[in-house]
């Protein structure tokens with residue numbers, strides 16, 4: 349029964365919502381100082397049970413530090429971290445019950461694949477027979493059944509990555525922490541492993557916190573994304589919302605490509621632009637057509653601008669144009685359809701912008 353369906357069931361529905369959607373991890377005003385540098389600054393963040401949350405940000409923005417604070421490898425300078433509602437301030441890392449894949453996936457080089465997976469189970473005092481069964485099952489799950497006796501150095505990067513994931517999953521901890529889990533892999537393998545991580549998440553339903561600086565990976569994997577900048581949260585949202593409605597210039601440029609419409613040629617009325625913001629449009633939202641005799645007239649919904657094509661690049665199913673408008677260069681992306689006109693450098697074109705596609709982001 350859904351909340352609100354029947355007024356007498358409301359309290360019950362509320363209890364249900366609390367059970368199914370509790371916060372498993374909570375940062376409360378957490379700061380981590382290294383000397384004078386705040387690697388993480390007054391971070392407050394809740395992660396729901398079963399959620400896949402990605403921390404995205406440029407190098408040095410505090411992503412690994414946030415994860416290491418949660419794992420208990422470093423302690424906060426101030427603030428509190430809670431797991432399942434309880435402060436873990438005095439809980440050492442080995443008692444925090446989390447599976448971890450480190451930035452450099454850190455397999456034990458002197459142990460076979462089988463022993464690498466067995467190690468966390470042994471630490472928990474599991475009997476040898478059960479350990480072997482579990483390891484065999486997990487190796488099969490990550491498609492490495494035949495590789496148990498190999499040493500890590502005898503595996504490819506992708507295989508090592510899968511061992512690292514398997515080792516993080518095997519102890520059946522409720523929380524999984526991944527630090528750049530696919531950083532060392534080439535593009536194809538990375539995409540394949542993204543699928544693998546997604547399907548493991550569906551299957552095991554663990555609360556997963558994943559750190560990356562790869563925006564595509566973040567968009568593909570996550571329920572929510574936290575964008576970090578200089579130790580602080582810049583924005584937190586579902587992938588689509590973050591891409592479609594970035595609140596700051598930093599988020600707009602970090603997640604995908606953004607055109608900032610600051611040139612007068614774009615005809616943005618000053619009073620349409622809230623104080624402290626600049627107008628922005630995504631490249632795939634701009635329509636490019638031939639400019640025949642003259643520009644179409646603007647309407648309430650649309651505006652038309654002329655520009656000169658600077659370059660055109662084929663990118664698989666997409667064309668990417670750079671178009672000069674006044675003193676700016678606008679990026680336009682379009683899907684290639686059969687029989688569609690292509691423009692080349694020097695062509696004068698008409699650009700069509702839907703006013704509702706223009707976002708105003710904090711500068």
Ligand SMILES: Nc1ncnc2c1ncn2[C@@H]1O[C@H](COP(=O)(O)OP(=O)(O)OP(=O)(O)O)[C@@H](O)[C@H]1O
Nearest residue numbers: 382385387405406407408409410411412413414561
């Ligand atoms: N042990 C340390 N001692 C001193 N400064 C540190 C230490 N660890 C991290 N820092 C600093 O804290 C800041 C955040 O580092 P962190 O490793 O969290 O960044 P990151 O977002 O994970 O970066 P990357 O994408 O490069 O892995 C950086 O300025 C870094 O130099």
Ligand SMILES: [Mg+2]
Nearest residue numbers: 411412413451
């Ligand atoms: Mg890092």
